[in-house]
Amino acid sequence: MGVPGPxxxxxxxxxxxxxxxxxxxxxxxxxxVARELASAGWRLVLAGRRxxxxxxxxxxxxxxxxxxxxxxxxxxxxxxxLFDAATGHFGRIDLxxxxxxxxxxxxxxxxxxxxxxxxxxxxxxxxxxxxxxAAFRRMKEQDPQGGRIVNNGSISAHVPRPHAVAYxxxxxxxxxxxxxxxxxxxxxxxxxxxxxxxxAATDMTAAMGAGVRQADGRTAPEPTMDVAxxxxxxxxxxxxxxxxNVQFATVMATAMPYIGRG
Numbered sequence: 001m002g003v004p005g006p007x008x009x010x011x012x013x014x015x016x017x018x019x020x021x022x023x024x025x026x027x028x029x030x031x032x033v034a035r036e037l038a039s040a041g042w043r044l045v046l047a048g049r050r051x052x053x054x055x056x057x058x059x060x061x062x063x064x065x066x067x068x069x070x071x072x073x074x075x076x077x078x079x080x081x082l083f084d085a086a087t088g089h090f091g092r093i094d095l096x097x098x099x100x101x102x103x104x105x106x107x108x109x110x111x112x113x114x115x116x117x118x119x120x121x122x123x124x125x126x127x128x129x130x131x132x133x134a135a136f137r138r139m140k141e142q143d144p145q146g147g148r149i150v151n152n153g154s155i156s157a158h159v160p161r162p163h164a165v166a167y168x169x170x171x172x173x174x175x176x177x178x179x180x181x182x183x184x185x186x187x188x189x190x191x192x193x194x195x196x197x198x199x200a201a202t203d204m205t206a207a208m209g210a211g212v213r214q215a216d217g218r219t220a221p222e223p224t225m226d227v228a229x230x231x232x233x234x235x236x237x238x239x240x241x242x243x244x245n246v247q248f249a250t251v252m253a254t255a256m257p258y259i260g261r262g
Contacts (some may be wrong), residue, residue, distance in 0.1 A: 027203060030057070038061040082131075098151045102120055106164060128174055196248065
């Protein structure tokens with residue numbers, strides 16, 4: 001069997017030319033992933049609701065390689081404007097790290113208001129869908145065709161925490177989104193995977209050292225891990241050739257109560 005000719009060999013984009021859109025880039029996991037990808041030569045589009053934290057993330061990453069776009073991912077028009085800005089500035093999109101999200105206000109199921117439920121669903125699920133749809137459209141049409149979407153799931157995509165019904169439900173739904181994107185992306189060289197993170201040390205998990213509610217009703221401290229380990233995992237997923245995909249990855253603090261939770 002002969003070697004495929006140029007017309008049948010999928011074209012690729014060098015890492016130094018690749019472009020990543022990162023939502024929720026102003027803090028935590030998003031900021032860590034931005035810095036990790038920047039260290040590998042990626043060009044970045046940093047998105048989030050507030051300009052100041054995005055500017056802090058962008059500081060020192062190289063102004064010619066970073067575009068800051070404040071955007072509310074729950075707003076359809078703002079999402080389209082974000083991705084138009086990304087392609088207008090850099091010409092293409094090779095990666096969407098679909099990271100923006102919120103835990104919401106912890107409360108027992110019977111005390112969760114419809115407004116609190118909708119706020120979590122709007123950001124964690126509808127926002128993820130709007131960004132994925134926008135990225136998918138552009139990855140399908142660009143040349144070379146294709147790209148990768150990495151959705152930020154959670155340990156809660158597998159097992160719930162007490163008093164987190166909206167967060168848990170949305171993270172299970174993100175898994176469905178990941179599977180659907182993977183299926184529909186096949187003809188267009190669009191790969192989609194999901195990273196499920198447990199207890200990365202960020203502002204969101206700051207309370208864990210002091211103690212958080214457990215399934216048996218106790219309050220107990222939980223170990224955390226360096227958020228840089230999450231960032232390295234996302235980079236590994238992002239830099240695979242499009243012929244390979246990490247469909248689901250779980251990265252977590254080794255001793256956290258996940259295996260055997262409940």
